[in-house]
Amino acid sequence: MNKGKMIAIAAASIGIASVIGAGTVAAQTETTTSLADKIATKFNVNKDDVQQVIDQDHQERHAKMEKRLEERLQAAVDAGKLTADQKAKILTKHEEMEKEREANREAMKDKTPEERRAAMEQKRTELEQWAKDNGIPTEYLMRGPGGGKMGNHGMMRGSGPNAPEAQMN
Numbered sequence: 057m058n059k060g061k062m063i064a065i066a067a068a069s070i071g072i073a074s075v076i077g078a079g080t081v082a083a084q085t086e087t088t089t090s091l092a093d094k095i096a097t098k099f100n101v102n103k104d105d106v107q108q109v110i111d112q113d114h115q116e117r118h119a120k121m122e123k124r125l126e127e128r129l130q131a132a133v134d135a136g137k138l139t140a141d142q143k144a145k146i147l148t149k150h151e152e153m154e155k156e157r158e159a160n161r162e163a164m165k166d167k168t169p170e171e172r173r174a175a176m177e178q179k180r181t182e183l184e185q186w187a188k189d190n191g192i193p194t195e196y197l198m199r200g201p202g203g204g205k206m207g208n209h210g211m212m213r214g215s216g217p218n219a220p221e222a223q224m225n
Contacts, residue, residue: 125150132196142192149186153179 096103
């Protein structure tokens with residue numbers, strides 16, 4: 057098997073593994089890095105090439121997630137459940153939180169699971185207050201991977217049969 061095929065297989069495996077086992081941003085970074093090392097060693101390929109495939113896959117999945125978010129919010133605006141201004145505020149807040157998360161990534165790696173949980177709870181509380189202050193129903197805020205209320209790539213969003221996602225899909 058040539059190296060190109062091995063890298064493609066590794067990338068597909070990484071994509072599946074990341075969907076199944078998404079965790080905290082810090083944990084994902086550590087896992088991805090060690091996984092790149094393991095794949096490079098196992099298939100005798102350049103670690104930088106493997107990491108490049110992993111990074112590209114991550115960027116593509118992130119772009120798809122952002123597009124789905126935009127589509128869901130636009131559907132809510134079209135249905136009269138959100139205003140265009142509320143949609144803009146949600147998108148701005150989402151971007152702000154992503155930048156903050158990225159800036160705090162290293163500091164969170166050294167925290168205990170309890171400390172991370174407490175920090176996330178504080179952010180969730182702040183986000184709920186922000187939504188209330190802006191008249192935005194909390195079910196229109198994004199949720200993180202795995203369906204949690206507040207995760208790595210988003211704010212929070214309701215789930216279940218009455219949630220906006222279930223109604224829009």
